[in-house]
Amino acid sequence: MSNRVVIDPQRVIAPIDPNVFGGFAEHLGRCIYGGIYEPGSPHADDDGIRTDVLAALKRLRMPVMRYPGGNYVSGYRWRDGVGPKEERPTRMELAWHDLEPNTFGTNEFVDFCRKLGSEPYLAVNAGDGDMREARDWLEYCNGTKDTTLVKLRKQHGYEAPHDVKYWGIGNEVDGPWQIGFKTPEEYARVYTEYAKVMRWTDPSIKLLASAVSLWSPSWVERVQLLMEHAAKQIDYMAIHWYVGNNRERGYRDDDFASYMAISERMEDMLSGTEGIIRAMSSALKLGHDIPIAVDEWNVWYRVHNEGKLEEIYNLEDALVVAMHFNAFIRHAKSVKMANIAQIVNVIAPILTTPEGMVLQTIFHPFELYSRTCGDSALDVHWSGDTFSTPEFTGLRVLDVSATLDTPGKRLTVYLVNRSRDEAGETTIELTQGRFTGSVKASVVNGPDIKSVNTFETPDAVGVREQTFDADGTSFTITLEPHSVTVLDCDVA
Ligand code: AHR
Secondary structure, eight states: OEEEEEEOTTOEEEEOOGGGGEEEOOSSTTSTBTTTBOTTOTTBOTTSBBHHHHHHHHHHOOSEEEESOSGGGGGOOGGGGSSOGGGOOOEEETTTTEEEOOOSOHHHHHHHHHHHTOEEEEEEOOSSOOHHHHHHHHHHHHOOSSOHHHHHHHHTTOOSOOOOOEEEEOSOTTOTTSTTOOOHHHHHHHHHHHHHHHHHHOTTOEEEEEEESSOSTTHHHHHHHHHHHHGGGOSEEEEEEEEOSSTTTSSSSSOHHHHHTHHHHHHHHHHHHHHHHHHHHHHHTOOSOOOEEEEEEEEOOSOOGGGTTOOOOBHHHHHHHHHHHHHHHHTTTTEEEEEEEOSBSSSOSEEEOSSOEEEOTTHHHHHHHHHHOOSEEEOOEEEEOEEOOSSOSSEESEEEEEEEOTTSOEEEEEEEEOOSSOOEEEEEEESSSOEEEEEEEEEEEOSSTTOBOOSSSTTSSEEEEEEEEEEESEEEEEEOTTEEEEEEEEEO
16 A cells, blocks of 8 residues: 655645634533532542543643533523522423533533633523523623623622633524424524624624534525525534444444545535535625534444443544544634534543543544644645545545644644555655654554453553654655554654
8 A cells, every 4th residue: 555645835724723622511411410520529629620530631632612512502591500509400401301400500611611721612592592591691701890690790709700702502403303493594583683682792702603413405505594694693603513333424334434434524514514605605795704613523323312422432433533633624724613522421532430531542633633733734635545435436545634833843744544454655745845853653543443442441542652753855654554643743
């Protein structure tokens, strides 16, 4: 097998928004309770936050964190989750059919974000909630005037405003499973009115519209109608997707090649959304950019609510997570936020028990990409071996992206070898500049594509590092089968 990756460091696609390494925490299963928040645990700090989980999440460097849902938000009353804990109500929660004690709410979440170094991103209830409630929540969080809601926040111990910048209006309103499912026209009206009063409450906020999660043929019309009716009020167009190695989420059941070809579907969803936004922005003479926020994405196909969505990830899932970041980097011009769903226990890179935790396979590509990503995405050309599936022919075995840091001295190349059995000899070539010394290669791999990390074998899939010298305009490296390789190169 041989491949050629050709990089011109001057062919910059766009700056990379660090928010593509965002996270998402929902009141669902053990994400909040027993995940990030577990008062009484030997691992908990004085606020009940699991310090072991916090330390692991810090390694992922998530600049933004979406909360409190998800489907959960469409039945959420923010007032239930503020004030003295003993007075907070326990509610029947209808999105996931659970009981919600509300002992974790807005202020606990903001404190958690501050500890983590993430910007909070709150989604408001556009399901069974209303715009008054949304606007009050914003005033409670960000208000500076001497109002009753601001006094309430201060009474709750938060003198300074939380300054929450990102606000989503609704969640997956296109899905019949949602409390308060809406037609595109209904949502466009609701969105516009919520946005109006929320901006009047705090003009500095950024608003995200919930566009697509159900990729049925009508998604195209939905985005178009949303643009037509509400574009002026939209700061980000939010889309969701989940993929998996099965017929429902992918194209085939347990077919490695088809699973790896999911990159094509991600390209379609991103390019399609970009195209509609662009066409409508031009038709409307819009005058501001509307970037995409993939504010829920991940592999999710094995477990459903009985399993509280506690997916156990294997190596092939880790390759798919890496391909997501490659796609976000290649689409850096439009994708300005992405939030892995979710952060702990629920379809997450971290799995806890009361005693400890395990870092799942998907933790490793996430950490590698967020730690090494430069600030500019490069337009990479690559060629080489190909593979086919029942749906596609001639797909390149490698899935590639690259970034550069601002002084232009560090080039990072991301390579996923999608061959199950074959190593790939790969030449990395620069068309301008040269390699000037050290290359650090970090490889995510494990014994088999089905390898998983468990409490007994926590490091079955992990990262190995190796450094070598490269001088001149090219070097050749052998990529292991079913692996993710990140090359951190000094260049001039
Ligand atoms: O992340 C799990 C669920 O997936 C979210 O609650 C919902 O928005 C999506 O369907």
